[in-house]
Amino acid sequence: MVMTITNEVLKNIYERRSVRAYADKSVPEELIREVIKAGLHAPNGANTQGIRFAVVTDRAKLKVYAEKGRLISLATFQAIQKQQPSDMAASVVKQLSNPNNDIFYSAPVAVFIFTTPYCITPVEDASLAAENMMLAARSLGLGSCWIGFARGLGQDAEFMSDLNIPADHQLVAPIIFGYPIREDMRPSVRDEPKILGWLK
Ligand SMILES: Cc1cc2nc3c(=O)[nH]c(=O)nc-3n(C[C@H](O)[C@H](O)[C@H](O)COP(=O)(O)O)c2cc1C
Numbered sequence: 001m002v003m004t005i006t007n008e009v010l011k012n013i014y015e016r017r018s019v020r021a022y023a024d025k026s027v028p029e030e031l032i033r034e035v036i037k038a039g040l041h042a043p044n045g046a047n048t049q050g051i052r053f054a055v056v057t058d059r060a061k062l063k064v065y066a067e068k069g070r071l072i073s074l075a076t077f078q079a080i081q082k083q084q085p086s087d088m089a090a091s092v093v094k095q096l097s098n099p100n101n102d103i104f105y106s107a108p109v110a111v112f113i114f115t116t117p118y119c120i121t122p123v124e125d126a127s128l129a130a131e132n133m134m135l136a137a138r139s140l141g142l143g144s145c146w147i148g149f150a151r152g153l154g155q156d157a158e159f160m161s162d163l164n165i166p167a168d169h170q171l172v173a174p175i176i177f178g179y180p181i182r183e184d185m186r187p188s189v190r191d192e193p194k195i196l197g198w199l200k
Pocket residue numbers: 016017018019020145146147148149150184
């Protein structure tokens with residue numbers, strides 16, 4: 001007999017999908033704050049708690065930053081394609097060349113996770129916070145998606161100044177949130193875990 005192991009946490013993990021279609025509905029500030037709090041509760045190197053957050057719910061600014069992020073990433077991938085051509089880079093260049101491509105998918109909330117010089121394991125800290133936040137969001141009925149294409153905003157003077165981000169802070173994880181109008185259509189399947197070794 002195969003025993004089915006399940007609980008709310010596992011269900012939340014297995015059912016989370018990156019959401020790319022959002023309802024035109026604001027997210028209450030308390031929920032955004034709760035999601036950020038969940039991020040801060042993630043494990044972090046030496047418990048420095050060195051990550052910082054910036055939030056944008058201003059619709060006009062979200063459009064401006066999405067467009068900036070698109071153009072920065074387009075330039076990056078055009079350079080990659082020039083240096084080392086690949087189907088992947090060509091496909092990303094094509095995708096980002098479309099001026100109607102809103103890299104934030106009209107989501108009503110973007111939270112940007114920054115690392116500071118206090119972090120001893122910056123990328124790990126920000127990424128763990130991001131996953132905590134995406135799972136917390138799901139548990140609250142919200143969808144989310146990590147937007148790597150927005151990472152270049154961390155080099156944009158206007159963005160950094162608008163949000164009062166000190167120059168020594170690095171943007172690692174831009175995440176969008178909102179109420180999903182549909183879950184992602186791709187099946188939520190993963191390959192079997194590839195366990196390389198297991199000494200018993
Ligand atoms: C570092 C990172 C960057 C990502 N950047 C983007 C992005 O710019 N745009 C996007 O639509 N999805 C992005 N994603 C989401 C992935 O495409 C998604 O997690 C992956 O396809 C697996 O699908 P799932 O999250 O629904 O399980 C990113 C995910 C990660 C972890």
